[in-house]
Amino acid sequence: MIVLAALIVLLPFAAAVAGLLAGPRVTRLLGGAPATAAPEGHTVVTDAEAGADPDAVQEGATPPAAARFGLRNGPALLACVPAGAAFVLAAIVGLTLWRSPHPRSGALTVVDTGAVPIRVAFQVDGLAALLGVLVCAVALAVQLYSVAYMAKDPRYSSYAAFVSLFTAAMLLVVFSRDLLLLYVGWEIMGVCSYFLIGHHWEDRANSRAAVKAFLVTRLGDVGFLIGILVLGVGASTFDIPTLLRRLDVLPHGTLVAAALLLLAGVAGKSAQFPLHTWLPDAMAGPTPISALIHAATMVAAGIYVVARLYPLYLAAPAALAVLGVLAVVSMVGAALAALAQDDLKRVLAYSTISQLAVMAAGLAVGAKSAAIFHLVAHGAFKAVLFLAAGCVIFVTGTNLLAGHGGLRTRMPLTFAAMTVGFAALAGVPPVSGWFSKDAVIEGAQHAATHGGHLPAPGPHDAISGLGEGGAALSPHVKPGPITIVSETWTIPAIPTGIAWLIYLALLLTVALTAAYAMRAWLLTFFGDYRGTGEPREAPRVMSWTIAALAVPAAILGFFGLGADELRPHPVSALLGVALLAAGAAATYLVWKRDPAADPARVLGRVRPVLARAFLVDELYAAAVVRPVRRLAHGVAVVDRQDVDGAVTGTARLTRRLADVVRRPGGGDPQSYLTGVLAGVVVIVAVVVVFL
Helix, strand or coil: CHHHHHHHHHHHHHHHHHHHHHHHHHHHHCCCCCCCCCCCCCEECCHHHHHHCHHHCCCCEECHHHCCCCCCCHHHHHHHHHHHHHHHHHHHHHHHHHHCCCCEEEEEEEECCCCCCEEEEEEECHHHHHHHHHHHHHHHHHHHHHHHHCCCCCCHHHHHHHHHHHHHHHHHHHHECEHHHHHHHHHHHHHHHHHHHCCCCCCHHHHHHHHHHHHHHHHHHHHHHHHHHHHHHHHCCCEHHHHHHCHHHCCHHHHHHHHHHHHHHHHHHCCCCCCCCHHHHHHHCCHHHHHHHHHCCHHHHHHHHHHHCHHHHHHCHHHHHHHHHHHHHHHHHHHHHHHCCCEHHHHHHHHHHHHHHHHHHHHHCCCHHHHHHHHHHHHHHHHHHHHHHHHHHHHHCCCEHHHCCCCCCCCHHHHHHHHHHHHHHHCCCCCHHHHHHHHHHHHHHHHHHCCCECCCCCCCCCCCCCHHHCCCCCCCCCCCCCEEECCCCEEEECCHHHHHHHHHHHHHHHHHHHHHHHHHHHHHHCCCCCCCCCCCCCCHHHHHHHHHHHHHHHHHHHHHCCCHHHCCCHHHHHHHHHHHHHHHHHHHHHHHHCCCCCHHHHHCCHHHHHHCHHHHHHHHHHHHHHHHHHHHHHHHHHHHHHHHHHHHHHHHHHHHHHHHHHHHHCCCHHHHHHHHHHHHHHHHHHHHHHC
């Protein structure tokens, strides 16, 4: 099992290395066409487009053979085949864990540091297997989809290689047993996000978005690394299961400090307030990358780490309370911002921030299984939404909702898939998002109505399985200042006010999510087409990919019916559906009055503030960016005028002294004679005066 886990990680890594070194060469060896961009004023027609519509091969279009698609596409083969193999292996691991749900682990080697050893070790339990399947499935879909979507891109080879490396890094985070090994994958993801978001670096906005994403997440990662070191040094091990068993030997203050430091990295990677601002700007990258980041890799990593180290957070309820407050601000604020966005991808970006906050809220109220359930469901439907949005953008040529409309008859397959995705996002029964969101709401309701006390764990963890892989609560957890004790377990609690705040925020978010999902759906597919040209269905490899992903997005919720905590509960389910209907109906009624207008017009003067996400970027620019730039300018002036001036001044002084010293040795006999006579006079004067 550990060998399979290692292969799942190594396959996309090998694909990345091969793609970077030999992608175009493989194309030439297979007799394929070289990578070229479309000539000015022309279009590239892929084999998929030609097959879907023979009229696509028209005068002025590049023939299909010149497009980067098919079995002779070396970079595509090097990316897709290993991704497919990794998915098959991940499915085998998942089925094995389902039939025999006990964790497996093993170390490939141990690095002796002279202090705390570092283990290159993997762990496979229910949580890791589930996330491994999700990551591999979405990565395979993105690679297949990108073959057509990026057909015109001359840098497709490096793009596909970095997607593979991105996938390998996330899988390393998922299967790592050692915290420092996990941190390696964590940081590789950050580097890959920089290259992929800035793939079209020739556009200054794209390169700035990449730099912003890199710097903001690095800011959180400083705290993340310090938190890892605090835990590892305090417990004398970075091995995750061993560390969790030793929580009782660490001081409570150390546990709280470590948990909060780790939350800094989680907030950065999972784009939670106050480190959320990079994610909407990251939409500058290619749309398939947005799908990969939002559905299964970077932003999911933060939630996964909290779930993996959940006993630590149960031992430090204060950190759970902080997580809950951050989740409330993120879920409501991002949902309100999504209501006013004009860009389809930015609507989905803010929805990701909000839905990740729903997962964080689930973890904060002790509903770990529900949070992971929503993470998986979100991965499925968000992949559908982003890739379907890519199809819309591919055929309309614009991200703006103002350039869409009336596409349901022109793009029926995309319409059906995106309808499933929006329904799951909003939580329409019986698609997956309804089940998972209801489970989170039920957990928050329990915490709020029981004085902030988190649910007592059952004998099994519905997601993670038994054992070291992350049981719902460790029997070694030390009592904190806000815990209650049951007969057999120490059950942590968060402040009652925060529990109620989380619960009410979740209910408000349900209505807001339904409203912005309905708005995006109506503006994209209904009314009159407001763009140019005559849109049609996207190439088959793209539309078939989203159709395949729509199936799990629709039915995943039924797989949670075997666990009581994941089944719909009457009160929370009915309340959620009522709020969903209210939010969707309000948007629909506004749109119905004037289908040609944007329903967001009713926001009035508030809309610009929401569209700019409460001016948080402007606040950071005023409070941080501009002062730092002024300081940097001042430092540059001091360096240029004072430091460089001192150096150049020293050089001038040395040159002048050298000129003085050089004169006696200039080769002039008269100067030599004058010097000798002057020396004799001085010596005689000294003798006469002092002797």
